[in-house]
Amino acid sequence: VNMAISGARGSMDNLNMMAGSIGQAKVRGKRLERGYNERVLPHFKRGGRGAQDRGFISGSFKRGLEPTEFFMLSVSGRESLVDTAVRTSKSGYMQRRLINAMDDLKVFNDDMLSVRNTANRIIQFSYGEDGIDPSRGVHGAAFNIDVIIDGALGTEGGSKITRESIEREEREEDLGAWDDVEEFHDGGGV
Structure with missing residues (x-):
């Protein structure tokens, strides 16, 4: 509890999942969709209206999960893994493109710290638009x-x-x- 309150690790939601109930399984921010002939999993009745029929997990990590609860929880876990992998590759690709686009830019040590290209044309009159020289900071302070x-x-x-x-x-x-x-x-x- 102390680690969650201090913000060092975990959260109160994690504690609730361990001791109380895991809660609603979500994919892309929504409850699990009925897919397999009007049901979330083939083990459920068709058109079921109960909470578990749409992905509510009443078990906790302390008490253990039923097989259907474990499967519903793993659906959202797989989605977050794929999402993380896709976002990482997209941000890496964007970083590489930005580095290549700004490859010929240089900050000149003139009065304004102007940014110029290889043809000595001014791209930005004052580096960072505020004129603060980041090299003069003390160890990132x-x-x-x-x-x-x-x-x-x-x-x-x-x-x-x-x-x-x-x-x-x-x-x-x-x-x-x-x-x-x-x-x-x-x-x-x-």
Whole structure:
């Protein structure tokens, strides 16, 4: 239980399957379909309306499974194995295509860290669209966002943007807009 609660391994659903009941067997997110002459398995009555007739597994791993329950559970297990294999091959193929497509791109160490191709044409003005040099991070540590904000705002350190400061700025902008409206109505006009 401690491992499931801490998130280290397993989940509460896994504990329920071990101690209580495995529950509904699913294929592609749906209950098992009737296939074999209006039944999920040939061992069931045709057109059966019970929970087990559509793939509900009342057994648990602690008590053991009936042969029909084991078969229904293995259907969803086989589906997930095939799905994992297909997704792995698709993502690997996509990665290979992206690597080949970006083969001639290079990040230049100029003021903006621009991305250029072999003909020296600019593809992207600022690497990653934010201008942050990933090689300057310390062993994959996150960047100090305050430094980035200070650089963007032109303030040299010490600026702490908080919810209160943003709300105060928005109120000041709103008041300034109302001053303009009042001036317009008082005869200032356009």
